[in-house]
Amino acid sequence: MPCFGDEIARKGYARLHLAPRAQKIADAFFCAEDAWLRLAVARVILYQETCRVLSLGGGPGGDFAALATLADYAGGDYLDNRPAPTRHQRPSARVHCDVVDYEEGWAACVEALASVVPGGHRVAFHTGDITIPLDSEANAAVAQRADTTDVFIASYVVAENAVSLRASEYVFFRDLFKAAQPGALFLFAETTHRLWPEILQCALDVLEGPVPISLPTNLPGRSGSTMILQKGGVGAPDARALPPDHAYARLIERFVDDNAAHERRLERDRDCGARTSGRSPWRGDRARLAE
Numbered sequence: 001m002p003c004f005g006d007e008i009a010r011k012g013y014a015r016l017h018l019a020p021r022a023q024k025i026a027d028a029f030f031c032a033e034d035a036w037l038r039l040a041v042a043r044v045i046l047y048q049e050t051c052r053v054l055s056l057g058g059g060p061g062g063d064f065a066a067l068a069t070l071a072d073y074a075g076g077d078y079l080d081n082r083p084a085p086t087r088h089q090r091p092s093a094r095v096h097c098d099v100v101d102y103e104e105g106w107a108a109c110v111e112a113l114a115s116v117v118p119g120g121h122r123v124a125f126h127t128g129d130i131t132i133p134l135d136s137e138a139n140a141a142v143a144q145r146a147d148t149t150d151v152f153i154a155s156y157v158v159a160e161n162a163v164s165l166r167a168s169e170y171v172f173f174r175d176l177f178k179a180a181q182p183g184a185l186f187l188f189a190e191t192t193h194r195l196w197p198e199i200l201q202c203a204l205d206v207l208e209g210p211v212p213i214s215l216p217t218n219l220p221g222r223s224g225s226t227m228i229l230q231k232g233g234v235g236a237p238d239a240r241a242l243p244p245d246h247a248y249a250r251l252i253e254r255f256v257d258d259n260a261a262h263e264r265r266l267e268r269d270r271d272c273g274a275r276t277s278g279r280s281p282w283r284g285d286r287a288r289l290a291e
Contacts, residue, residue, distance in 0.1 A: 004059070004103040014060035014109055017156075021189070025066035025155060027219050028187060028226045030073070034214045036235025037228060040185055044093065044150045045074050051093035054142060054149045056130055057157025059106050061113040061123060064097035067151065068121040071095050095121040100128035100142055130157065131164035134175035146179035155189045162195060170202045177206040182232035189226045194259040196227045197252055203229050204240055213239035215251050 004010050029045075032038045044051045051071060055063035071092045099110050107125040114123045126141035134143050154173075158165065165172075177186075188199060196215075203211055212233040216226050229239070242249040 004105060007105060010105055010109060018060045018062045021155060022062040022065040024189060024219060025063055025153060026070045028216055030070055031218055032214060033216060033218060036212045036233060037214045040230060045071050046092055048093045051095050052149045053095060053097040053151045054145055055097055055099045056154045057101055058099035059101050061099055061110040063153040063155055064099060064123040065113060067095045067097060068117050068119060072119050097123045098145055099123060099125050102127060102129050130172045131161055131168055133171050134179060146176060147181050149184060152184060152186045158188060158195055159190050159192055173199060174202050174206050177203050177231060180231050184231045186229045191225060193225055193255045194262055197256050200239060207231055210234060210238040211240050213237055213248060215248050
């Protein structure tokens with residue numbers, strides 16, 4: 001787990017990553033390729049008064065900026081950074097976001113962001129840890145909000161915690177899938193797609209019924225670096241019943257192969273005495289994903 005205890009390091013990270021990553025999260029929802037996801041996003045953004053968001057490992061608050069911007073754009077509230085005439089506006093949700101991160105120092109950045117985001121949106125900061133169970137005292141803020149949250153976002157926090165997540169068998173995310181309300185969306189964004197089969201398998205193990213999935217291929221960065229799931233949703237493609245020739249089934253198969261190749265490289269590094277991120281318990285196990 002990286003250390004953001006230094007204030008200058010946090011400011012540099014926010015300056016470098018906040019805007020492009022917020023844009024990527026907003027694009028993942030706004031440019032949805034799958035009909036089920038477009039409908040789900042419309043439901044939480046346009047047909048509710050409040051859209052409740054939990055940003056896991058959300059650091060400087062980019063996920064809040066993404067959803068608030070998306071809501072304002074969908075509602076036509078702003079044109080060219082100025083309030084739009086009333087005739088161009090329609091009701092849209094006010095985003096209430098809770099940013100959860102292990103580094104308390106991010107609170108100041110989140111507060112600064114809250115002071116400049118217009119539109120009645122709200123954001124608060126809490127500490128938490130995605131590498132331990134949801135019912136741990138450290139995750140009280142997440143547990144209290146899990147069953148009322150509309151959108152969960154884990155943005156650029158999975159890969160850097162891969163060792164601890166695998167050691168715990170992803171217990172935090174398994175607990176979160178169980179606790180979430182039906183219809184909740186889960187967005188995972190990362191620099192690599194290699195961990196998506198493992199997280200998807202957690203969802204399939206825990207959830208009952210269909211699990212709608214989206215693997216956007218039209219976003220900036222690597223293809224497949226974003227995965228979106230829904231709990232208890234209805235719509236194709238369903239991750240539990242993907243035909244072998246479906247584009248997403250082929251993508252998942254490639255993700256598994258890529259992870260296996262990555263681990264072979266790690267094995268060679270281990271033989272040379274290098275420190276590595278650990279072995280995946282799901283390496284090459286396509287059968288479980290096909291069940």
